[in-house]
Amino acid sequence: MPYPFVLPTTSAFSFSSSFACESHPSLPLNASTYRGILRDALKKHKRLPASAQPAHLSLVISSLQDYLPYLLAIDAGLGRKTIHGDEVSVVLKFTPNIEWRPTLSGATIPGKEHARVKIQSLGYEISFVLSTLANAYTLQARAALHPLYVTSTAPVGTQQRQTAISTATKLLLDAASIYDHLARRAEALVTKPPCPDITSSTLRAQSSLAMAEATLLAVLKDDPYPAVVAQDRNKNDTEWMYKAPDIPKVRAHLFARLCLAASDHANKASSLCQSASREGAGKLDDDFLRYLEDLRRTSRAKACRFFGIDSELGGQTGTAIAWLNAASEALGVESKTAKAGIGLGFGRLRKEWSEKREDRKVEKGANWGSDAGRLEETRVIEMLEAKWTKQNDTMLTQAIPAAGSLLAQMPSGREIHTLKSFQPPVIARDTLDAMRAPPDRSDDAGNDQSSDEEPAGPGTDPVGAFPGTHTEYRTATPNYY
Numbered sequence: 001m002p003y004p005f006v007l008p009t010t011s012a013f014s015f016s017s018s019f020a021c022e023s024h025p026s027l028p029l030n031a032s033t034y035r036g037i038l039r040d041a042l043k044k045h046k047r048l049p050a051s052a053q054p055a056h057l058s059l060v061i062s063s064l065q066d067y068l069p070y071l072l073a074i075d076a077g078l079g080r081k082t083i084h085g086d087e088v089s090v091v092l093k094f095t096p097n098i099e100w101r102p103t104l105s106g107a108t109i110p111g112k113e114h115a116r117v118k119i120q121s122l123g124y125e126i127s128f129v130l131s132t133l134a135n136a137y138t139l140q141a142r143a144a145l146h147p148l149y150v151t152s153t154a155p156v157g158t159q160q161r162q163t164a165i166s167t168a169t170k171l172l173l174d175a176a177s178i179y180d181h182l183a184r185r186a187e188a189l190v191t192k193p194p195c196p197d198i199t200s201s202t203l204r205a206q207s208s209l210a211m212a213e214a215t216l217l218a219v220l221k222d223d224p225y226p227a228v229v230a231q232d233r234n235k236n237d238t239e240w241m242y243k244a245p246d247i248p249k250v251r252a253h254l255f256a257r258l259c260l261a262a263s264d265h266a267n268k269a270s271s272l273c274q275s276a277s278r279e280g281a282g283k284l285d286d287d288f289l290r291y292l293e294d295l296r297r298t299s300r301a302k303a304c305r306f307f308g309i310d311s312e313l314g315g316q317t318g319t320a321i322a323w324l325n326a327a328s329e330a331l332g333v334e335s336k337t338a339k340a341g342i343g344l345g346f347g348r349l350r351k352e353w354s355e356k357r358e359d360r361k362v363e364k365g366a367n368w369g370s371d372a373g374r375l376e377e378t379r380v381i382e383m384l385e386a387k388w389t390k391q392n393d394t395m396l397t398q399a400i401p402a403a404g405s406l407l408a409q410m411p412s413g414r415e416i417h418t419l420k421s422f423q424p425p426v427i428a429r430d431t432l433d434a435m436r437a438p439p440d441r442s443d444d445a446g447n448d449q450s451s452d453e454e455p456a457g458p459g460t461d462p463v464g465a466f467p468g469t470h471t472e473y474r475t476a477t478p479n480y481y
Helices: 027-047 053-078 122-148 158-188 200-220 225-233 252-278 286-313 317-331 346-364 374-396 403-407 429-434
Strands: 019-021 090-092 098-101 117-119
Touching: 019 027, 019 053, 027 053, 053 090, 053 122, 098 122, 117 122, 122 158, 122 200, 158 200, 200 252, 200 286, 225 374, 252 286, 286 317, 286 374, 317 374, 317 403
Parallel strands: none
Antiparallel strands: 019 090, 098 117
16 A cells, blocks of 8 residues: 655745746746645645545645646756747746755654755755655555545445556556656756755655555455455455355466565665665655565565465465465564464554554544555465464365475566656647736735745734724734833
8 A cells, every 4th residue: 555645835936036037928927826826735735634635636736737837847948948849048036945844854853843944946846846746646546545445334346446456556657757757857966955855865765665566556456365354354244144255366476476576666665765864865754664664574475475375276285374474474473373372462462452543544544554554464364374274284284394495485576567757747839828928917926925834914803803803903012111
C-alpha cells in the first residue's frame, strides 16, 4: 500500500516582483494567479480532516497541472528558449524569495511542525511543485486501494478490485516518472538543496519506492490470500455460510521473483535515503525511513510465501512450511512453529492490540498502511502455516528443512514495469499568444496572507461584535499616567 505522504504548503509570491517578460508581458501575472490558486488548494487540503482529504486530491492535482505550464514557461524564458517556435524572453529583476514547508524532513523538535525553508531559485520551485504532484498521485493510489482493506462493509467484487489495482498502478508509475525526472534535474543544479525533500538522492529513492509499490500491486492483482484473510475478518460477509472461499492456483514462482524485484527497489530506496542524509541537507523523517525498511521486509516475506506456495502445490509440504518460517524471519516476527507450547503471553496480547488498532485506522481512513503491509502479510503467513502444519502433522509427516538452506537457493528478482520518461506540460499556443498583451491589472499576489496562519488584521471584527460592524468600534489605546 502506498506511503501516506503529507502535502506541503507554500507562501504567497508575486512573479512580477522578480521577473519581467519582454515578449509576453502578461506571463508573470498569469503565473502568479495560478500559483495563488494552488496555494489556496494546498492550504485547504491541509486543514481538512483526514477522511475528507482523498476527495479533495483531484482539486489539488488540477491546480498543480494548471500552474505547471506557466511556471515552466517562465523557466524556459530565462534560458531564452522557444515555445511553439516563439522565443520567450524573461528577465530577472530581483532574486525571488519563496517559502515552502517540507514534509519529509526530520523534525528538529518532536511534535512541532516543520519550519519553512526559503528558496531563491526557480529550479527549486519546480522541484517542490512537481514532487507535490507526484505525492498527490501516490495519495490518489492510496484512495483507490482503500476499499479493498475496509472490513466494515461488504467485500468488493472481483471487477471492482481489478479496476482499483489497475488505477493505482498507473498513478504510481506516473509518480515514479516524475520523481526520476526531478532527480535528473536536481543533479544538474549546482547550489545546495535547502532541505532533503528535493535532493537527487531522495527523489531517486521515491522513484524506486513507487516502482516497488507498483510491482507489488501486479502481484496483489492475482494474489487471492490477502482477500481471503480480509474476508474472514469481515462481519458483513455471508459467503462463508454456503461456500468456502475460492483460492485459485497462482503463478507462484513468477510472483515470488516479482516480490524479490520489489524488495530490491525498496532496499535501493533505503540506501539512497541514507545518502541523502549524508549530503548535508538534513535528516529525513524517521517514519519514512521505517516505512522503507518495512516495505523491504514485507516484499521479501511475500517472495518466501510464494516459494512456499509453489512447494506446497508440488506436494512438498515440509519445504513449504520451511519457506513460511523464512518469511516470518524476514518480517521479524516469531512463527507459530517456534511458539508451539507457549501460552498466551504479553507478546500475543500486544500483537492483537496492534491488529485492532490498524483495523481502526483503515475504517477511519487516516494513516492506514503505514507499516507497508507488514501486518497483513503476517496474517496471511499465519493462516497458511496453521493449515499446512495441521496437514503435515496428520497426513504427510514430512521433515521441515532449515530455512537457511532454502534462502541460499533463492533466484534473482524479475521486473514487470518499465519506467517511462516524464513529459513536462507545455503551455497552449493560443494561451501563449494571448499573453503578448500587457497585463490588465496589477500583480498583488505577494501581499496575500500566509498559507498556514491567518492573523487577525485591522478589518477583523472584535470579539462578540456583529459581523461587518468592525468600523463602529474604537480601538482602545493605552493610557499612561
